[in-house]
Amino acid sequence: MKRYKAIIFDLDGTLLDTLTDLAEGTNYALRKNGFPERSVEDIRRFVGNGARKLIERAVSPDREEWALERVREDFNIFYKEHCKDNTGPYPGIMKMLEELAKEGFLLGVVSNKPDFAVQELVPEYFGSLFSSVSGEREGIAKKPAPDLIWEAMKNLHVEREEAVYVGDSEVDLQAAANAGISCISVAWGFKGRKFLEEQKAEVIVDEPFEILRYVIQ
Numbered sequence: 573m574k575r576y577k578a579i580i581f582d583l584d585g586t587l588l589d590t591l592t593d594l595a596e597g598t599n600y601a602l603r604k605n606g607f608p609e610r611s612v613e614d615i616r617r618f619v620g621n622g623a624r625k626l627i628e629r630a631v632s633p634d635r636e637e638w639a640l641e642r643v644r645e646d647f648n649i650f651y652k653e654h655c656k657d658n659t660g661p662y663p664g665i666m667k668m669l670e671e672l673a674k675e676g677f678l679l680g681v682v683s684n685k686p687d688f689a690v691q692e693l694v695p696e697y698f699g700s701l702f703s704s705v706s707g708e709r710e711g712i713a714k715k716p717a718p719d720l721i722w723e724a725m726k727n728l729h730v731e732r733e734e735a736v737y738v739g740d741s742e743v744d745l746q747a748a749a750n751a752g753i754s755c756i757s758v759a760w761g762f763k764g765r766k767f768l769e770e771q772k773a774e775v776i777v778d779e780p781f782e783i784l785r786y787v788i789q
Contacts, residue, residue: 573789576754578730579672580704580721582739583683583690584619585761587665588697590685591616592658593651598630601646605639607631616762620743621715622684622708623647648686655689661697662760668780669701675788680704680724684714684743704728716746721753738783742771756783 584590595615602609610618610630618629627644628635672679679702683690690707704727706720713719725735737748740761745768748755757773758780759765768776777783 574675574677575787575789576677576736577734578678578680578725578728578736579783579787580680580682580724580728580735580737582737582741582744583681583685583693583707585740585763586738586744586758587661587669587681588659588693589662590655590659590693591619591762593655594619594626596657597647597651597654598626600650601627601643602630604646605643607643619762620684620741623651623686624708648688651686651689655693656696659693659697662780664780666698668784669698671781671784672787673701675784677787678703678728678730680728681706682715682720682724682737682747683707715743716750718747718751721747721751725751725753736787740768742767745771745773756786758783 581587591612595612598615599609618626624644627647628640631640631643681690681694681702685707687707687709690705694702694705704724706723708714721737732752736754736756737744738756738758740758741763745755745757757768757776759768759776759778765776
């Protein structure tokens with residue numbers, strides 16, 4: 573018996589390990605504009621709220637907006653060209669997704685990553701497994717606002733009790749709560765099990781196939 577009809581996934585830190593490419597794109601933009609580079613661990617702490625917030629945190633929140641915008645533009649230009657250089661699915665992800673699809677689950681992606689990157693990366697690594705794919709774009713609030721999740725639910729034709737969100741961060745927990753749906757937190761992502769426990773995550777999995785076991789009773 574299936575607990576849900578639809579499973580909606582975060583992308584960075586949940587399905588794909590994008591950290592190295594995010595760090596390289598950020599540091600390229602920082603260097604080009606005369607700012608000091610950041611470590612990969614810094615970038616790990618900065619991600620989760622979209623590219624705009626990533627750059628703001630990497631530069632410094634008190635910088636003038638024109639300086640932040642210049643760095644963001646350079647990041648976007650570089651990342652469009654290099655978003656797949658070091659990126660790939662976490663071990664076990666592809667097999668888990670194929671099994672979920674085989675079991676008849678509807679699959680979606682909701683990410684705070686720029687939509688241009690989401691629309692390129694998801695088909696590149698996962699083919700046509702996902703029926704709804706959404707990233708950050710103008711005109712719709714990003715996570716932790718519920719809007720992107722609600723959009724995915726509408727696309728998948730499911731109600732709140734029929735959907736679950738899967739993510740690796742506190743932003744994902746908040747977004748799922750705001751959307752009124754359940755959340756599965758993954759310990760292999762950017763934040764880790766200890767952090768998720770501190771955030772009072774109710775369901776934490778350590779391996780992709782634990783998701784499959786959880787959603788099928």
